[in-house]
Amino acid sequence: MKVADYIAEFLAEKQVPAVYELVGGMITFLVDSLHRHGQTKIISMHHEQGAAFAAEGAGRMTGIPGVAMATSGPGATNLLTGIGSCYFDSTPAVFITGQVNRFERKGSRDIRQLGFQETNIVEMVHPIVKRAWSVEEPEQIVAILEEAFQLATSGRPGPVLIDIPMDVQRADIDPEACPRFTSTSAKASTMTLTDAQSIRDALLRAKRPLILAGGGIQSAHALGSFHELVNIIQVPVVHSLMAVDALPWNHPMNAGMIGSYGNRWSNLAISEADLLLVLGSRLDVRQTGSDTEGFKGDREIFHIDCEAGEINNRIHGCHAIVSDLNPAIEMLIETLKPASAELKNHFTTWVDSIDVLRREWPDINELQDIEGINPNKAMHQLSQANRNASAFVVDVGQHQMWAAQSLEMQPGQRFLTSGGMGSMGFGLPAAIGAAIATPNSPVIMIAGDGSFQCNIQELQTVARLGLNLKMVVINNECHGMVRQFQQSYFEGRYQSTMWGYSAPNFEAVAAAYGIAARTVEDPTGVDDAVAWQAAQTGPSLLQVMISPLANAYPKLAFGKGMASMEPHVLSEEMEAT
Numbered sequence: 001m002k003v004a005d006y007i008a009e010f011l012a013e014k015q016v017p018a019v020y021e022l023v024g025g026m027i028t029f030l031v032d033s034l035h036r037h038g039q040t041k042i043i044s045m046h047h048e049q050g051a052a053f054a055a056e057g058a059g060r061m062t063g064i065p066g067v068a069m070a071t072s073g074p075g076a077t078n079l080l081t082g083i084g085s086c087y088f089d090s091t092p093a094v095f096i097t098g099q100v101n102r103f104e105r106k107g108s109r110d111i112r113q114l115g116f117q118e119t120n121i122v123e124m125v126h127p128i129v130k131r132a133w134s135v136e137e138p139e140q141i142v143a144i145l146e147e148a149f150q151l152a153t154s155g156r157p158g159p160v161l162i163d164i165p166m167d168v169q170r171a172d173i174d175p176e177a178c179p180r181f182t183s184t185s186a187k188a189s190t191m192t193l194t195d196a197q198s199i200r201d202a203l204l205r206a207k208r209p210l211i212l213a214g215g216g217i218q219s220a221h222a223l224g225s226f227h228e229l230v231n232i233i234q235v236p237v238v239h240s241l242m243a244v245d246a247l248p249w250n251h252p253m254n255a256g257m258i259g260s261y262g263n264r265w266s267n268l269a270i271s272e273a274d275l276l277l278v279l280g281s282r283l284d285v286r287q288t289g290s291d292t293e294g295f296k297g298d299r300e301i302f303h304i305d306c307e308a309g310e311i312n313n314r315i316h317g318c319h320a321i322v323s324d325l326n327p328a329i330e331m332l333i334e335t336l337k338p339a340s341a342e343l344k345n346h347f348t349t350w351v352d353s354i355d356v357l358r359r360e361w362p363d364i365n366e367l368q369d370i371e372g373i374n375p376n377k378a379m380h381q382l383s384q385a386n387r388n389a390s391a392f393v394v395d396v397g398q399h400q401m402w403a404a405q406s407l408e409m410q411p412g413q414r415f416l417t418s419g420g421m422g423s424m425g426f427g428l429p430a431a432i433g434a435a436i437a438t439p440n441s442p443v444i445m446i447a448g449d450g451s452f453q454c455n456i457q458e459l460q461t462v463a464r465l466g467l468n469l470k471m472v473v474i475n476n477e478c479h480g481m482v483r484q485f486q487q488s489y490f491e492g493r494y495q496s497t498m499w500g501y502s503a504p505n506f507e508a509v510a511a512a513y514g515i516a517a518r519t520v521e522d523p524t525g526v527d528d529a530v531a532w533q534a535a536q537t538g539p540s541l542l543q544v545m546i547s548p549l550a551n552a553y554p555k556l557a558f559g560k561g562m563a564s565m566e567p568h569v570l571s572e573e574m575e576a577t
């Protein structure tokens with residue numbers, strides 16, 4: 001059979017629900033084979049970056065590697081941002097690129113290019129993949145595909161790339177006779193009983209312990225055991241931006257989001273905690289602020305992560321436990337269960353004091369003197385109207401932070417955003433991938449007017465497929481997050497965020513694509529507007545107009561401790577947005 005036919009069969013066997021692509025000469029064999037095989041959907045996007053983000057959205061929702069394909073040259077390079085996003089946020093994904101025929105490659109000649117669109121994507125992609133292959137011989141495809149799928153999902157998940165010359169795609173192979181991949185992966189490291197006992201003893205000593213949940217909980221598929229652990233030990237949980245969906249919003253142990261734009265009560269709580277149990281979080285600067293010594297203080301931190309390099313990286317003096325999360329949490333459950341009666345009421349004063357902080361600093365009061373719609377309030381209204389949604393897929397900017405601070409996540413709902421790459425343009429295509437992965441429930445996308453314009457062409461994909469996708473554009477008519485930064489550090493010179501920037505009327509844009517759309521400008525109209533959108537069964541777009549001067553608060557006062565937040569305390573140093 002042809003290599004391209006084998007790939008189609010392999011993807012079907014792996015139950016990949018859809019392949020996202022933008023066609024080009026060098027992937028025509030693959031597209032044709034997938035079409036003839038018929039089991040895997042082919043979703044044609046309008047930019048390869050969109051295809052990559054859609055694969056990321058699908059990979060995160062299902063745990064099955066998302067697959068995106070692109071032609072050589074510009075198609076392949078257009079994938080790069082999405083590949084990087086998968087790498088930084090631990091998303092399983094397999095990218096397949098077409099390449100010029102082997103005899104057309106420049107090889108060691110001292111020239112830039114021989115074949116039309118010949119581009120060395122394998123070299124380019126190295127720093128942002130777990131592995132990249134060029135398929136040099138047709139018979140290699142069997143082993144490479146097997147290894148690619150195993151690598152993408154094992155250990156810390158991530159992207160891989162397979163570059164396949166055109167003549168290899170159309171070559172005949174006998175799959176039975178091809179060399180196979182024999183797994184060489186070392187046994188995953190696991191937390192020891194001694195580690196678990198140390199954590200138990202530290203918990204029994206602690207007065208104000210916190211669990212810090214990171215994105216690793218979802219990427220390790222450890223949500224079930226994590227919930228069991230929290231219910232057994234009754235220790236409050238703060239989370240990073242990547243773990244907004246680790247606990248339902250109204251879970252009694254949910255102590256909110258920490259970090260640069262974390263909830264005020266959560267940042268206050270973590271600054272008071274005397275013990276931290278960090279599960280699958282990198283403790284990066286957006287979580288801890290820049291005062292790393294202050295963050296550590298004299299408290300104990302147990303840091304569990306599957307990658308040794310992520311522990312004691314920025315925050316030093318942590319107990320390092322290198323382990324996959326699932327076995328670690330199972331071990332903790334086993335060790336802590338006998339102490340659960342003792343632990344249960346151990347921390348009630350602490351839990352109550354966090355509750356006091358929460359009531360004292362509600363997220364919807366952060367922007368007290370805002371004119372028009374309060375975005376934090378709108379997030380509550382939006383999530384209340386969409387309790388049946390499978391996911392909130394959120395772009396990058398202030399709207400991302402308002403969503404993370406204020407969405408009322410329901411059990412099982414996912415929160416997808418671009419964390420490490422922080423790439424504008426993630427929202428719409430990733431929401432397409434999420435919507436195709438969960439066709440029986442709606443997906444809610446939230447984007448800013450700037451981010452939405454980065455991949456706005458995918459409105460056509462949404463319209464063509466008639467997806468049950470509810471798009472919400474928080475339109476402040478500016479690049480708000482960077483505008484806020486300019487307000488803080490550039491005396492309000494809003495070059496390129498407001499000055500020289502513009503956004504269209506998104507309601508009219510959606511209408512042009514044949515998508516139902518509305519605009520809401522008045523706070524009294526928000527409930528009606530979100531109810532209208534919740535009732536739509538096909539694609540819809542709600543444009544929410546807010547003040548261009550709305551800020552995302554609180555914001556950690558950079559250079560100071562976690563308890564110091566703008567606007568009450570100002571930053572000491574300049575930071576990133």
Ligand SMILES: Cc1ncc(C[n+]2csc(CCOP(=O)(O)OP(=O)(O)O)c2C)c(N)n1
Nearest residue numbers: 397398399423424448449450451479480481
């Ligand atoms: C691809 C990309 N380019 C630039 C940036 C820098 N950046 C971060 S947030 C932001 C503004 C986003 O504007 P918008 O989507 O309107 O959201 P808002 O902050 O107004 O809610 C910019 C330009 C980025 N994160 N990603």
